[in-house]
Amino acid sequence: MHIYSYFSMDVFQAYDVEALLPFLIALVVVIASFISILYVILGWFQMVLSWWEEEKVKKAINSIRFSVFGVIVIIFVIYIFPVIADMIGFPLTKEYVNPEVVFENVQKIINFIFQSDSSSSWLEFDSLPLDNELPPDFIDL
Numbered sequence: 001m002h003i004y005s006y007f008s009m010d011v012f013q014a015y016d017v018e019a020l021l022p023f024l025i026a027l028v029v030v031i032a033s034f035i036s037i038l039y040v041i042l043g044w045f046q047m048v049l050s051w052w053e054e055e056k057v058k059k060a061i062n063s064i065r066f067s068v069f070g071v072i073v074i075i076f077v078i079y080i081f082p083v084i085a086d087m088i089g090f091p092l093t094k095e096y097v098n099p100e101v102v103f104e105n106v107q108k109i110i111n112f113i114f115q116s117d118s119s120s121s122w123l124e125f126d127s128l129p130l131d132n133e134l135p136p137d138f139i140d141l
Helices: 017-048 054-088 099-114
Strands: none
Touching: 017 054, 017 099, 054 099
């Protein structure tokens, strides 16, 4: 089964920036957050396994510090970008780039990844036809 068969969007349809921008911003936030969480866990393991050697502890603390700082920067940018974009006249900020829309799309992506909510508005599984069914010859394999 192809990955694009999971989404209710047609892969070959042309989309405008207004339709993809909120999804792409939310996807970047989710990926950056997961990477940050991984670096916090990695830093914690480095600290635990360092046997309190000063150089290894410094590396571990820096790993944790920079990953938390990265999350703070991401959240800061989510809230500051619409203000700056409004000042320069960027037309998409009200509908697509405001923090409420970004965090709503982040929630949809996380629900899709962990499949905790199958009733998302842009991810519909039940309404998709499965056109890659096996021929009758392969049923008994």
